[in-house]
Amino acid sequence: MILVCGEALFDLFAEDGDGGTLTLDARIGGSPFNVAIGLARLEVPVAYFGGLSRDFFGRRLKAALEREGVDTSLVIDSDALTTLSVVGLDASGSPAYSFYGEGAADRLVTPGDLPALAEGIDTIHLGSFSALVPPVGDALLHLVRREHGRRLVAYDPNIRPTVVADLAAWRGRLDALLPNVDLLKISAEDAQTLYPGTDPAELARDWLARGPALVVVTRGREGASAFTATSTASVAGRPVTVADTVGAGDTFQAALLARLGDTAARSRAGLSGLGDDALADLLEYAGRASAITCTRRGADLPRRAELAA
DSSP states (O other): OOEEOOOEEEEEEEEEEEGGOOOEOOOOOOOOHHHHHHHHTTTEEEOOOSEEEEEEEEEHHHHHHHHHHHHTOOEEEEOOOEEEEEEEEEETTEEEEEEOOOOOOOOOOOOOOOOOOOOOOEEEEEGGGGTTTTTHHHHHHHHHHHHHTTEHHHHHHOOOTTTTTOHHHHHHHHHHGGGGGGGGEEEHHHHHHHHHTTTTTHHHHHHTTTSOEEEEOOOOOGEEEEEEEEEEEEEEOOOOOOOOOOHHHHHHHHHHHHHHHHOOOSSHHHHOOOOOHHHHHHHHHHHHHHHHHSSSSOOOOOHHHHHHH
């Protein structure tokens, strides 16, 4: 089973209406939340750890997890409000986010809230702003330091400068997590945001030397690359008609973890032993899943049967 940790929220897609009005289309979301849903749809046993509000939005987030088959026994119910994210799309379908979440339920998880984990949990995934903002960021850092070496740890920084504008803080959290991370997945866009002008392949080699056994760099429509200490692979992107790219990276991560499980490689030793062909297979599978999400509005992640077609 995979334990997914982090924020759960509602994305409010904003569109201009007549006479200065604004139409909001509310969709469930949050990067870790999306990964949990994506894993469940790919028929991977998955549990979610995070704070969910008892408010109108939070009840629907929890119901969505349960409807998809995600284990919610580790959810922390809270009287704080649910984070809301207002999403505007540019002409290419790329989203720009504005977050309203100070003091929200998903941010208020503390180190004292960390549960003991069942032996059946072999992997922990975390990412996005919940890995940084206090107190939840400190709690998740404590969790991976406690569990690393006993379970695979996967991390997707998923940089959100509209939540925390201080890029040094994002770099500092990445540096703090790296020794405890086995699989680092990062977009080329995020890599350039953190380290402008630096070749992502050079960054990947540096990160491998500091902890991870596998680094994956995604490049959107241009494909993705994977790096281990001994192997590398790259695949091209898949041409599709894009509705928007919301949830594409989360889909990629969920599919990556699912495929590793399918090939019995979801362990640190398994990651280290991946050859060029196995890396290419991982990237192709995750890229195919991500492309499907891009054809649909919002983070509507694919099911296993869609990838088998």
